[in-house]
Amino acid sequence: MQEKNQLKYPWDEPPEPGRTLEIAPGVRWLAMPMPGSLAHINLYLLEDKHGWWVVDTGLSSEEVTNWWHEIFNEELGGRPVLGVICTHFHPDHIGQSAMITDYYRCPLYMTRSEYYQARAFSGSGPGHHSSWLGQDFYTRAGMPPEYLTQLAKAWEQRAAENMTMPTMPSGYERMVDGQVITIGEHDWQVVVGSGHSPEHACLYCAALKIMISGDQILPIITSNVSVHPTEPNANPLKDWMDSLDDLLSTPADTLVLPAHNLPFYGVRDRLRGLISHHDDRLLAIEEACVEPQIAKDLLPVLFARELDPRQMMMALGEAIAHLHLLMHRNRIERTLAEDGQYRFHSIAPDLHRRATPEAHDAPSDGPVMV
Numbered sequence: 001m002q003e004k005n006q007l008k009y010p011w012d013e014p015p016e017p018g019r020t021l022e023i024a025p026g027v028r029w030l031a032m033p034m035p036g037s038l039a040h041i042n043l044y045l046l047e048d049k050h051g052w053w054v055v056d057t058g059l060s061s062e063e064v065t066n067w068w069h070e071i072f073n074e075e076l077g078g079r080p081v082l083g084v085i086c087t088h089f090h091p092d093h094i095g096q097s098a099m100i101t102d103y104y105r106c107p108l109y110m111t112r113s114e115y116y117q118a119r120a121f122s123g124s125g126p127g128h129h130s131s132w133l134g135q136d137f138y139t140r141a142g143m144p145p146e147y148l149t150q151l152a153k154a155w156e157q158r159a160a161e162n163m164t165m166p167t168m169p170s171g172y173e174r175m176v177d178g179q180v181i182t183i184g185e186h187d188w189q190v191v192v193g194s195g196h197s198p199e200h201a202c203l204y205c206a207a208l209k210i211m212i213s214g215d216q217i218l219p220i221i222t223s224n225v226s227v228h229p230t231e232p233n234a235n236p237l238k239d240w241m242d243s244l245d246d247l248l249s250t251p252a253d254t255l256v257l258p259a260h261n262l263p264f265y266g267v268r269d270r271l272r273g274l275i276s277h278h279d280d281r282l283l284a285i286e287e288a289c290v291e292p293q294i295a296k297d298l299l300p301v302l303f304a305r306e307l308d309p310r311q312m313m314m315a316l317g318e319a320i321a322h323l324h325l326l327m328h329r330n331r332i333e334r335t336l337a338e339d340g341q342y343r344f345h346s347i348a349p350d351l352h353r354r355a356t357p358e359a360h361d362a363p364s365d366g367p368v369m370v
């Protein structure tokens with residue numbers, strides 16, 4: 001058992017690629033390789049009566065596909081995958097969802113916002129006329145097989161030039177906050193958070209005291225919470241802070257199974273640490289904005305290291321997310337200057353008092369009134 005930042009880690013390292021490790025009855029852990037400092041993504045298998053459910057799927061590389069086939073052949077006891085659950089739309093989570101659901105003709109479960117965000121960012125995928133989902137759907141509706149061929153031809157004529165590689169399954173089953181999915185002996189409750197992605201699903205099993213947390217709760221990495229040009233006035237850090245508050249009701253003795261780093265105990269300590277981290281960064285930015293600032297010049301307030309262009313995009317998105325939450329809280333104001341750049345300026349009269357703990361008002365000596 002390792003201990004780091006007050007959290008307890010029952011395992012020192014993830015399983016080898018192609019192998020699984022039992023975490024609890026009916027819950028298995030596997031890892032798939034990822035480039036860069038993340039190194040791996042944790043994926044989980046949940047055992048049902050006649051097969052398995054997969055939670056998150058890894059990047060869409062050939063290497064990961066091959067590892068999956070190793071898992072299918074060696075680790076599932078000859079039983080099929082019955083369903084795939086993706087916590088959110090990021091490529092390391094959805095990358096193999098089409099491969100697995102096509103291989104086993106099994107459904108993909110996601111929240112609605114995450115599924116459509118994935119579709120929007122990864123091309124259209126195969127049309128419903130050309131996938132097994134379409135076959136099943138029209139067969140079950142009583143349509144003859146020729147109908148699909150006719151539909152496919154009509155579609156080809158219209159869309160031939162813009163067909164992209166199939167990256168997402170062409171249909172899904174919707175998960176909503178609070179829904180309970182029964183898998184084998186266990187009930188898993190969908191717990192939705194937001195901020196890192198629009199409608200991120202965690203899965204909580206009260207009987208096992210386990211939370212599969214995706215990227216919503218990570219023990220070491222701070223999940224990216226960014227404003228992007230697709231929604232330039234978004235306020236994702238408000239969603240993120242609200243979600244962290246809500247997740248504080250998670251029982252303190254929960255084993256958290258995150259998508260990165262290692263499984264850990266100490267969920268409330270971690271959530272409080274994240275809340276305090278963002279509160280501190282918000283205050284630092286507010287203090288910096290006593291002099292009007294442009295977003296780019298606030299990066300050194302948040303990040304000490306050199307940033308490559310992709311990291312710069314994420315860092316700038318984070319800085320803007322903090323600025324937008326401060327605007328929402330009426331603590332800074334934004335003006336569009338003549339040079340076309342936004343200037344952010346602190347306006348809260350109590351900034352000095354909040355930033356200087358010894359500057360609180362003295363206790364009142366007046367009588368206590370009703």
Ligand SMILES: [Zn+2]
Nearest residue numbers: 088090196215
């Ligand atoms: Zn993510």
